[in-house]
Amino acid sequence: xxxxxxxxSERWWVLAFLLxxxxxxxLASFGSIxxxxxxxxxxxxxxxxxxxxxxxxxxxxxxxxLFMKALWNTLAFAALYVPMTVVLSMLIAxxxxxxxxxxxxxxxxxxxxxxxxxxATGLLWQWIYAPDSGVLNAGLSLVGADSVNxxxxxxxxxxxxxxxxxxxxxxxxxxxLAGLQAIPKEFYEVTRLDGATAWQRLRFVTLPxxxxxxxxxxxxxxxxxFQAFDYIFVLTRSGNGNSTMPTLVFSIYRNGFRFxxxxxxxxxxxxxxxxxxxxxxxxxxxxxKWGEQ
Amino acid sequence: xxxxxxxxxxxxxxxxxxxxxxxxxxxxWGSPQEVEAWNAxxxxxxxxHPGIKVNVEASDWDSYWEKLKVKMAGGxxxxxxxxxxxxxxxxxxxxxxxxxxxxxxxEKGILDGVYPITLKAYETPEGYFGLxxxxxxxxxxxxxxxxxxxGVAYPTDSWTWDDLRATAAKLTLDKNGDGKTDQWxxxxxxxxxxxxxxxxxxxxxxxxxxxxxxxxxxxSPEATAAFQFLSDMWLTDKSLPTQLQLQQYGTxxxxxxxxxxxxxxxxxxxxxxxxxxxxxxxxxxxxxAGRATSVNSAGFVIAKGSKHPDEAWAFAKYxxxxxxxxxxxxxxxxxxVRQAIAEGPAYLQQTTKxxxxxxxxxxxxxxxxxxxxxxxEWSSAVGDALTMIWSGEMEVADGLAEAVANGDDxxxxxx
Numbered sequence: 001x002x003x004x005x006x007x008x009s010e011r012w013w014v015l016a017f018l019l020x021x022x023x024x025x026x027l028a029s030f031g032s033i034x035x036x037x038x039x040x041x042x043x044x045x046x047x048x049x050x051x052x053x054x055x056x057x058x059x060x061x062x063x064x065x066l067f068m069k070a071l072w073n074t075l076a077f078a079a080l081y082v083p084m085t086v087v088l089s090m091l092i093a094x095x096x097x098x099x100x101x102x103x104x105x106x107x108x109x110x111x112x113x114x115x116x117x118x119x120a121t122g123l124l125w126q127w128i129y130a131p132d133s134g135v136l137n138a139g140l141s142l143v144g145a146d147s148v149n150x151x152x153x154x155x156x157x158x159x160x161x162x163x164x165x166x167x168x169x170x171x172x173x174x175x176x177l178a179g180l181q182a183i184p185k186e187f188y189e190v191t192r193l194d195g196a197t198a199w200q201r202l203r204f205v206t207l208p209x210x211x212x213x214x215x216x217x218x219x220x221x222x223x224x225x226f227q228a229f230d231y232i233f234v235l236t237r238s239g240n241g242n243s244t245m246p247t248l249v250f251s252i253y254r255n256g257f258r259f260x261x262x263x264x265x266x267x268x269x270x271x272x273x274x275x276x277x278x279x280x281x282x283x284x285x286x287x288x289k290w291g292e293q
Numbered sequence: 294x295x296x297x298x299x300x301x302x303x304x305x306x307x308x309x310x311x312x313x314x315x316x317x318x319x320x321x322w323g324s325p326q327e328v329e330a331w332n333a334x335x336x337x338x339x340x341x342h343p344g345i346k347v348n349v350e351a352s353d354w355d356s357y358w359e360k361l362k363v364k365m366a367g368g369x370x371x372x373x374x375x376x377x378x379x380x381x382x383x384x385x386x387x388x389x390x391x392x393x394x395x396x397x398x399x400e401k402g403i404l405d406g407v408y409p410i411t412l413k414a415y416e417t418p419e420g421y422f423g424l425x426x427x428x429x430x431x432x433x434x435x436x437x438x439x440x441x442x443x444g445v446a447y448p449t450d451s452w453t454w455d456d457l458r459a460t461a462a463k464l465t466l467d468k469n470g471d472g473k474t475d476q477w478x479x480x481x482x483x484x485x486x487x488x489x490x491x492x493x494x495x496x497x498x499x500x501x502x503x504x505x506x507x508x509x510x511x512x513s514p515e516a517t518a519a520f521q522f523l524s525d526m527w528l529t530d531k532s533l534p535t536q537l538q539l540q541q542y543g544t545x546x547x548x549x550x551x552x553x554x555x556x557x558x559x560x561x562x563x564x565x566x567x568x569x570x571x572x573x574x575x576x577x578x579x580x581x582a583g584r585a586t587s588v589n590s591a592g593f594v595i596a597k598g599s600k601h602p603d604e605a606w607a608f609a610k611y612x613x614x615x616x617x618x619x620x621x622x623x624x625x626x627x628x629x630v631r632q633a634i635a636e637g638p639a640y641l642q643q644t645t646k647x648x649x650x651x652x653x654x655x656x657x658x659x660x661x662x663x664x665x666x667x668x669x670e671w672s673s674a675v676g677d678a679l680t681m682i683w684s685g686e687m688e689v690a691d692g693l694a695e696a697v698a699n700g701d702d703x704x705x706x707x708x
Contacts, residue, residue, distance in 0.1 A: 045387055046362040046363070046365060046366045047362065047365050047366070047384070047387040047388075047389045048387050048388060048389070064702075065698070065699060065702065066674065066677070066699065126540065130537070130540065130541050131535070131537045131538055131541070132473045132474075132475075132538060132541060133541050149537065151537055152537065152684060152686075153681065153684055153686040154686075238484070238536065238676075238677070238680055240484065240485075240669070240672070240673045240676060241355060242673060242676075242677055244680065244684070246677075254673065257358075257359045257362060258358065258359075258669060258670070258673070259667075259669060259670040259673070260362075260383060260387075260670075261670075
């Protein structure tokens with residue numbers, strides 16, 4: 001049997017075929033990250049040449065009231081969205097990982113939001129949350145309760161988190177289903193023979209076996225949380241490209257493309273990236289510790 | 294046969310236009326109807342200027358500014374493009390616009406007969422870097438069907454804001470009796486100052502902003518009274534739909550047929566004219582300090598980086614001239630900047646039968662929308678804070694304090 005390793009001129013062909021992807025990755029992703037980093041040390045209005053600004057864009061961030069508000073909104077959103085998405089998609093995966101009638105149909109139902117356009121489903125949610133004619137408030141008035149201003153300033157964060165979690169459960173569920181089905185049946189049979197309770201099976205078999213999935217899903221969900229935009233935009237947009245619940249993504253877009261402050265926008269983007277990076281590192285640490293146990 | 298020869302001949306004669314040696318681009322924000330109108334202007338310009346071809350490109354307001362900046366940054370600016378007067382300094386001060394003064398100096402009398410208030414926005418110590426294209430004043434719109442149904446008298450030119458408030462409360466109704474309001478007395482966009490709150494602040498004797506001093510002035514006692522008045526209409530009388538209530542019907546409460554009155558410039562006339570209900574216009578009501586409205590213009594500017602500045606100027610001059618202005622008046626979106634045309638048949642006898650002269654007469658008591666570097670960011674900083682007053686999240690005084698603090702930050706950054 002011949003080796004699968006490329007030989008001689010084959011190597012060049014392999015490289016040639018990989019080049020478009022590599023070049024795209026290098027230029028588009030890595031290049032733009034580097035460019036953003038460089039721009040964050042300048043003042044640039046897009047119209048004239050960038051002027052070196054040292055660290056001032058970063059130093060000014062804490063006194064930028066609108067940035068701090070967006071930062072706070074982003075953190076509050078992530079703190080709710082990440083655990084809810086991970087836990088709920090895991091629970092649903094466990095619920096759907098058993099031979100019951102119509103299981104395929106249930107799985108499709110939970111996965112459906114993942115393949116729908118967020119703009120379209122966002123508009124549907126807008127009707128669910130609408131103050132007078134909305135489904136939720138119609139339900140509340142049926143039981144005689146006062147209607148709630150779901151997308152108003154007090155409730156917007158929670159309403160928006162719910163929609164984002166709903167939209168993310170499908171793809172999370174797939175990851176956990178794959179993880180669950182990789183656990184050998186024998187593990188459960190052995191623990192049953194030993195007389196383990198359902199809770200003990202979950203605690204000592206399922207969760208440890210799912211650790212890689214939980215880790216992967218947490219990283220992914222955290223990244224998504226910090227970049228969440230479409231549902232938030234559709235549900236909470238207000239004047240001039242802003243939102244009643246502006247997150248960092250709104251702040252970056254508005255400063256860069258509307259307010260002639262590309263340097264400040266770049267600094268904010270770097271802060272966002274750094275936060276994602278930091279959290280990912282923490283996850284890696286936790287996973288390592290967990291693995292050692 | 295004669296007809297055929299005629300057709301062939303005219304095809305041959307018109308052919309050079311398509312082989313033009315110079316192509317320029319005119320870019321603006323606007324609707325498909327506007328593109329059509331501008332294409333007509335471009336074609337008649339080309340007929341008079343063989344050898345120049347004009348590409349007309351339009352986008353919606355939001356993507357227009359983004360596209361423009363990206364094109365500028367990429368070194369491929371459009372030759373001629375539309376400018377909103379308040380944003381003019383954001384562009385002019387950054388040196389990307391061509392100084393038109395040398396061209397204007399060569400054209401004797403080109404500025405004669407143009408409303409001075411529209412020219413003022415584009416003046417700089419070095420001359421004009423732009424010329425007004427058309428302008429807007431704000432007037433009161435009212436839904437006659439709703440007034441008739443409620444047996445309420447139409448707005449008159451002696452109305453005060455208190456009259457409007459009382460009438461709006463009368464016209465706020467729950468028509469189907471389900472316990473929820475489905476008709477509101479008044480609606481206005483209250484984010485930017487232009488449609489409503491600038492005029493209201495002035496009518497109450499306050500002022501909006503003093504850019505050279507770096508001061509946002511909307512927390513003065515007079516201005517506070519104006520915002521308190523609007524907040525009372527909105528939150529106490531509930532005669533304006535909240536943002537969330539409005540979303541159930543669309544983005545424009547008057548157009549959606551859920552508000553008996555609204556305030557708007559001439560730009561909504563083409564949209565409003567095919568509406569199923571009868572409507573008319575009246576001057577803005579008077580406040581404690583008299584009557585006020587805002588006037589704002591859109592203009593032409595030429596990119597400094599244009600490769601064909603002379604041809605670009607020729608097109609801007611044509612559209613700014615009597616012929617171009619006459620054709621534009623027919624679109625019915627705005628008021629021509631030349632007095633002769635704004636007071637002539639092209640503007641006054643448009644298909645929509647309202648008294649178009651009301652918009653022009655509003656100039657007597659109109660104040661210009663401010664023009665300064667950082668306007669868009671300032672407007673957003675202030676608008677975001679005001680939104681919290683209208684949603685009831687903040688008291689008027691607190692909301693205004695936040696608007697002033699955020700607004701002044703922007704003014705300081707753009708000094």
